[in-house]
Amino acid sequence: xxxxxVLRKKEGFAGQRSIxxxxxxxxxxxxxxxxxxxxxxTDIGYYPKAQxxxxxxxxxxxxxxxxxxxxxxxxxxxxxxxxxxPRNVHSHPRRRAA
Numbered sequence: 001x002x003x004x005x006v007l008r009k010k011e012g013f014a015g016q017r018s019i020x021x022x023x024x025x026x027x028x029x030x031x032x033x034x035x036x037x038x039x040x041x042t043d044i045g046y047y048p049k050a051q052x053x054x055x056x057x058x059x060x061x062x063x064x065x066x067x068x069x070x071x072x073x074x075x076x077x078x079x080x081x082x083x084x085x086p087r088n089v090h091s092h093p094r095r096r097a098a
Contacts, residue, residue, distance in 0.1 A: 006052075007052040008052055008054035009052045009053060009054060010053075010054065010055060013048075013049055013050045013053070014049050015046070015047075015048040015049060016045065016046065016047050016048075016050075017045060017046040018043065018044065018045035018046070019043070019044050019045070020042065020043050021040075021041075021042050021043075026040075026042060038064075039064075040064055041064050041066050042063040042064045042065070043063050043064070043065045043066075044065075044066050048071075050072075051072070053074070
């Protein structure tokens with residue numbers, strides 16, 4: 001199948017739930033706190049049926065994103081290295097933009 005014909009979807013999955021910390025809380029409490037500045041999660045979601053889920057970030061992300069696959073499988077590509085994500089494996093695919 002050609003790459004251009006592959007289904008890709010960012011949002012709008014049945015049962016989808018997400019929590020995103022407000023940027024003000026991040027700026028006031030997390031970003032400059034030396035104890036937690038690399039430990040906090042900015043975005044977390046629940047996507048029970050996320051077939052064709054796809055996100056591409058050409059310049060990385062300043063978010064700390066938790067991905068935990070409980071059913072099915074997926075993959076994440078970080079710095080040209082593809083990492084398969086079978087179920088019950090979490091990842092934190094984050095790379096700061098230069």
